[in-house]
Amino acid sequence: MKRKFFKLAMSMLFGLFLTTIFVSCVKEEIDPPDDFTPDLIGKWNVSNAGAEYSSFEFTKDKMYIIQQRVSSLQSAPANSILKSSSSEPNTVYIIIIFGDYSTLSADGGVYNLDLGDFGLIKITISESGATVEVNGEVFDITRDGNSVTGNQAKTELLCHAWNWLENDESGILTFTPNGTYLTYLEEYPEYAESGTWKWLNSNNIEVTHTNYIYSWGSGGELEVTEKIVTQKVKIVELTETELTASWEEDDESYLMNLTR
Secondary structure, three states, X not given: OOOOOOOOOOOXXXXXXXXXXXXXXXXXXXXXXXXXXXXXXXEEEEOOOOOOEEEEEEOOOOEEEEEEEEOOHHHOOOOEEEEEEOOOOOOOEEEEEEEEOEEEEEEOOEEEEEOHHHOEEEEEXXXXXXXXXXOOEEEEEEEOOOOOOOOHHHHHHHOOEEEEEEOOEEEEEEEOOOOEEEEEEOOOHHHOEEEEEEEOOOOEEEEEEEEEEXXXXXXXXXXXXXXXXXXXXXXXXXXXXXXXXXXXXXXXXXXXXXXX
């Protein structure tokens, strides 16, 4: 594959990750009230110390992005991306789980959501605080107040799920107002990436993600080497339905066209 958007440079052993193509389950959806989206969308940080989950993020395109701590990459679901690993002695991997969600019910600040393969969760938002319930366990959450600054009009246009189809390869690129970006190819889920983004000026954004190299250590344990990568991407064209972006990588120039 010659074209990869924000290529993830890694050396992986076969079978480390499940490589089943992620397909959202289509379920019957009940349309929420008009004020549903502003109440729920955004990034919610888990405030419980040592919690399994770090954050839950919901986009206006009905996509969810979850940060979870796991002790083994072999247990990570197919629709996930490695974000980081802690230092020894007890390695904890942080993964990003993503997909589409549907609304089962929304009543009085209580939202029951179906996250496909991830399962059912309940978000409760009230004047006294907010919680998320996952598999019977309740976590306290607070809305993340950080947001991308500058170019507000272009941010509104950019922060959507964009579709890419070229040379029989298809994928999705998502930007959020909280500064999260996520991209994955359906045919090559192992090249999925997640990181952060921000505006550099009116026509250029900067994306930051981590590259990984996998190897076996002297004791037979899997070792992960991390490298932070920052890349400048030029927004050539941006409308409500089209996004054209260009960037340079390994002394080569690339141009990508995406649609909504």
